[in-house]
Each structure stands twice: as structure tokens, then as C-alpha cells.
Amino acid sequence: MNEQVYRRVLRRETHRPRTVAAIIVAVALIALAAAGAWLAVDRAARRGAVAGIDALSDPRIATAVGIVAGVLALVLILYALLPGRIRRRALSRDRLALLIDDRVVANGVADAVARACDVPRTRVSALVERRRVTVRVTPTSGVPTDEAMVRTAAEAALANARIPLAVAVRVNEKGAIA
Amino acid sequence: MNATNRVLNRALILIAGLLLAGVAALAIRPAWADQGLDAAREVRRRMDGIRISGLESLSLSAIVACAIAVLAVIALVWFVFAHGGGRISTVRRSPRRLGEVSVDRSVAEEVLARPLRERPDVIAAHLSSFRVKGSRTIRVTVRPRRGADLATIIHAFENAVAEWDALAGEQDPVVLHLAEARLRDSWSSEARVS
Amino acid sequence: MNAADPRHGRTIVTARALNRVALALAADAADIEARAATVSLADRAGALAATLTLPASIGRGETFAEQGERIQNVFIARMADVAGRRVESVDVRFAGTRTEKRRRVR
Numbered sequence: 374m375n376e377q378v379y380r381r382v383l384r385r386e387t388h389r390p391r392t393v394a395a396i397i398v399a400v401a402l403i404a405l406a407a408a409g410a411w412l413a414v415d416r417a418a419r420r421g422a423v424a425g426i427d428a429l430s431d432p433r434i435a436t437a438v439g440i441v442a443g444v445l446a447l448v449l450i451l452y453a454l455l456p457g458r459i460r461r462r463a464l465s466r467d468r469l470a471l472l473i474d475d476r477v478v479a480n481g482v483a484d485a486v487a488r489a490c491d492v493p494r495t496r497v498s499a500l501v502e503r504r505r506v507t508v509r510v511t512p513t514s515g516v517p518t519d520e521a522m523v524r525t526a527a528e529a530a531l532a533n534a535r536i537p538l539a540v541a542v543r544v545n546e547k548g549a550i551a
Numbered sequence: 552m553n554a555t556n557r558v559l560n561r562a563l564i565l566i567a568g569l570l571l572a573g574v575a576a577l578a579i580r581p582a583w584a585d586q587g588l589d590a591a592r593e594v595r596r597r598m599d600g601i602r603i604s605g606l607e608s609l610s611l612s613a614i615v616a617c618a619i620a621v622l623a624v625i626a627l628v629w630f631v632f633a634h635g636g637g638r639i640s641t642v643r644r645s646p647r648r649l650g651e652v653s654v655d656r657s658v659a660e661e662v663l664a665r666p667l668r669e670r671p672d673v674i675a676a677h678l679s680s681f682r683v684k685g686s687r688t689i690r691v692t693v694r695p696r697r698g699a700d701l702a703t704i705i706h707a708f709e710n711a712v713a714e715w716d717a718l719a720g721e722q723d724p725v726v727l728h729l730a731e732a733r734l735r736d737s738w739s740s741e742a743r744v745s
Numbered sequence: 746m747n748a749a750d751p752r753h754g755r756t757i758v759t760a761r762a763l764n765r766v767a768l769a770l771a772a773d774a775a776d777i778e779a780r781a782a783t784v785s786l787a788d789r790a791g792a793l794a795a796t797l798t799l800p801a802s803i804g805r806g807e808t809f810a811e812q813g814e815r816i817q818n819v820f821i822a823r824m825a826d827v828a829g830r831r832v833e834s835v836d837v838r839f840a841g842t843r844t845e846k847r848r849r850v851r
Contacts, residue, residue: 386726439574449564
């Protein structure tokens with residue numbers, strides 16, 4: 374399997390493309406450029422624009438505009454630079470590349486724990502992060518939860534699908550009566 | 552959606568952000584604005600004097616500004632419409648002595664996606680292909696049912712890929728995506744007995 | 746068919762008729778029914794170029810390229826024999842599949 378191709382593909386599938394924002398920005402810039410061209414040619418329009426800009430000489434308005442523009446600028450710059458990882462993980466198998474949504478992993482682990490530990494599925498939740506899945510169990514009042522069993526079940530489910538994730542177990546202090 | 556598009560997307564957003572930052576800076580520190588505007592006015596004054604024969608009513612500055620704006624608009628419009636490509640209907644192409652032998656995605660659908668789609672532990676499976684780094688990649692997106700054993704699905708797909716490899720005569724890049732069920736899937740009218 | 750042809754009479758083959766013939770030959774070459782195939786003929790600098798669209802045969806142990814080449818060869822040969830036309834290139838496009846079944850007893 375061509376390593377480079379897979380790396381590109383998996384990178385593509387685990388990061389957001391930022392298409393929508395880019396299109397919106399493009400349309401806004403088109404409007405701006407069109408306005409600019411119109412102003413360059415039309416003298417009367419230019420006079421009107423200059424009059425409008427004079428309003429900005431009021432320091433309060435100018436500061437307000439500055440702050441709004443600044444915040445928006447920061448948002449855009451961050452949006453452009455942050456990786457935008459999708460909640461998915463990329464794994465490689467011998468022959469193919471595998472992508473699994475974190476939600477699928479979480480459900481699989483929680484289902485396996487609920488089954489193995491005989492706890493209702495509604496009382497088990499799993500949170501998948503980059504390197505770790507945290508399984509949270511709400512125990513039945515009066516029935517001690519076997520943390521080891523929860524851990525084993527979670528790890529078995531992960532091992533079965535060969536998903537490398539560390540397991541953390543949290544048992545809620547407050548249990549459910551029934 | 553190819554890699555270049557993604558980089559351009561982010562670049563454009565970054566440029567817009569920087570422009571806005573410039574506007575913000577100018578608004579808050581008019582001193583810089585005055586300096587910049589003075590310089591700009593000086594340039595414009597010089598260019599205003601120059602006229603191109605035949606276009607007497609427009610100063611050079613106006614023409615240059617217009618030209619820049621038009622180029623920008625063309626580039627941006629191209630940018631908007633350049634998205635949406637990347638999906639291809641041919642998954643394999645082999646030039647042979649007597650002509651080209653190509654394979655449509657419908658064949659890949661039958662061999663790679665249908666076996667998964669028909670499984671009781673799978674809600675939906677669909678196939679798409681795209682070019683990455685010059686190679687055509689096939690991606691099958693599978694939505695497993697709750698409680699499905701992922702290892703079994705992966706194994707079943709590996710078998711399908713083996714069949715595809717035998718037909719292709721080589722190993723094309725293949726991606727299996729196990730995705731969470733979407734709201735849309737509950738509206739699917741397929742009746743399942745599981 | 747030209748004036749030096751020893752056979753008598755002239756045969757004028759319309760483009761449509763040639764297409765029909767090509768379709769039948771292509772289907773035969775691929776061992777499928779005619780309605781499962783699509784043929785388009787084009788002139789490429791004086792030579793005949795064909796594009797065949799057919800279902801791929803699964804389970805026969807042949808790769809796409811092997812099937813394609815086999816069909817190309819048979820099609821060109823049959824077009825020469827039956828229609829008297831020389832086909833320079835045949836693009837084979839596989840769309841859809843069919844599982845191998847012995848339809849005829851040879």
C-alpha cells in the first residue's frame with residue numbers, strides 16, 4: 374500500500390475542509406472588489422463614500438468599528454489556522470485504511486460494557502478523546518460496581534476491533550435505585 | 552474536494568482575517584491611517600494626472616484600480632466554482648494496446664459496497680472515489696447498526712477488497728469509513744429483519 | 746465493398762445499421778445479451794474507433810484488463826469478418842456486473 378497516498382487520504386478525512394466559510398469570504402470579497410471598481414470609476418459615488426468615511430473620524434464610532442473588525446479578524450484567522458480535526462480516527466490495516474467515527478467507538482465500548490456488566494445501557498456512557506476513552510457507569514444502589522470488569526469489557530471491545538485507546542473508568546458516586 | 556482546494560480555502564479565510572485586522576488597526580489608530588492615506592493620496596494624485604489616450608475620462612489610477620478589482624473578481628468567482636470537483640465516476644483506467652479499459656464506479660459498488668449494504672448489522676453503505684496525489688482512492692462509508700461487531704464488518708470488507716484486488720490485478724488504495732448513523736437513516740424505507 | 750468487388754450488387758450500410766451490427770458483435774464478444782451493452786462508433790482520422798460499455802464479469806478469475814483485452818480482440822476480429830470494417834481502437838468501459846453463468850452448451 375502506498376504510504377504517502379494513505380497518509381494524504383487519512384489527513385483529508387480527519388480534518389475539516391473549511392469550504393463553507395471560504396465561499397462566504399469569497400462572495401464577500403467579490404462584493405468588495407465590485408464596489409471598489411465602481412468607486413474607482415464613478416466620481417459621484419466616490420464623493421459619497423468619502424463622506425461616509427468622514428463619519429469614522431468620530432473616535433467612538435471608529436473604536437467601535439475597530440473592535441468589531443478586530444474580533445471578526447481574530448475569528449477568521451483562528452478558523453483558518455486551527456486544524457479543525459473531525460471526531461474520527463484513522464487506523465491502518467494491512468490492506469486498507471480505516472476511519473472510525475469516535476461516536477461509533479464510544480457506542481461500541483458502552484454497549485460492550487453494558488452487556489458484560491449487566492448494567493442497563495442508559496447507565497453507561499463512553500467519551501472518546503484523542504488517546505483515551507472514559508467509561509462512566511452509574512451503579513445500581515446497593516450493588517457494588519466491579520471496576521475491573523468494566524475495564525476488562527471496554528478493553529476487550531477495543532482489542533477486538535484493534536483500536537488503540539487507553540481506558541479510564543469512572544463510577545458515579547450517586548447510584549440509581551432501580 | 553482536493554488538497555489544493557483545502558489549502559486555498561484556509562488561505563482565503565486567512566487573507567480576509569488579515570485584511571479585517573488591518574481595518575481594525577486603522578480604525579483604532581487613526582494616526583497610522585492618516586499616514587497611509589497621505590501616501591495613498593500622493594500616489595493617486597500622481598496617477599490622476601496621467602491619462603491614456605482614448606480613455607480620457609478615466610485617470611490611470613481608476614483604470615488600475617478597476618483592473619485589479621476585475622482580476623480579483625475573476626479569481627474569486629473561479630474559486631467559488633472550482634469546488635465540488637474531485638468525485639469521479641471512473642475508478643480504474645488502464646490503457647491497453649488496442650484501447651483503454653476503464654471501470655465505472657458501479658462495478659466497485661457491486662463488489663465493495665453491496666456485500667456490506669446487505670448485511671443485517673449495517674444500516675447503509677455507499678461508495679465514492681476521489682483522486683489523492685495522483686491515485687484514485689475508493690472509499691466505502693458504512694453505518695453500522697448499534698451493537699454491531701465492528702471486527703466482523705471490517706473482516707467482511709477485507710474479503711470484498713480481496714475480490715476487488717483479484718479483478719483489478721493490483722491493490723488500489725481503499726478506505727473503509729465506519730460512520731455514525733445519521734438522522735437521515737431512520738427515514739430509509741428498507742425493512743430489516745435483524 | 747468497392748467496384749472491384751467480385752460479388753454483385755452494392756451494399757450500403759448506414760451508420761445506424763453498422764451500430765446495430767457492432768452492438769450485436771460486442772455483446773457476443775462479451776457473452777452477454779445485446780440490451781446489456783452500449784456501443785458508440787466514431788471516426789478518428791479516417792479510422793474507426795469504438796467505445797463499448799458492458800457489465801464486468803465477476804467470478805470468472807479474469808482481471809478487468811484481461812476481460813477488456815479479450816473483448817477488444819474478439820470485437821475487432823468480428824467487425825472485420827462480419828462488417829468488413831477495420832476498427833483501430835476499442836475503449837472498453839465496464840459498468841455494472843454480471844456473475845458468470847454458463848448460458849449455452851457449446
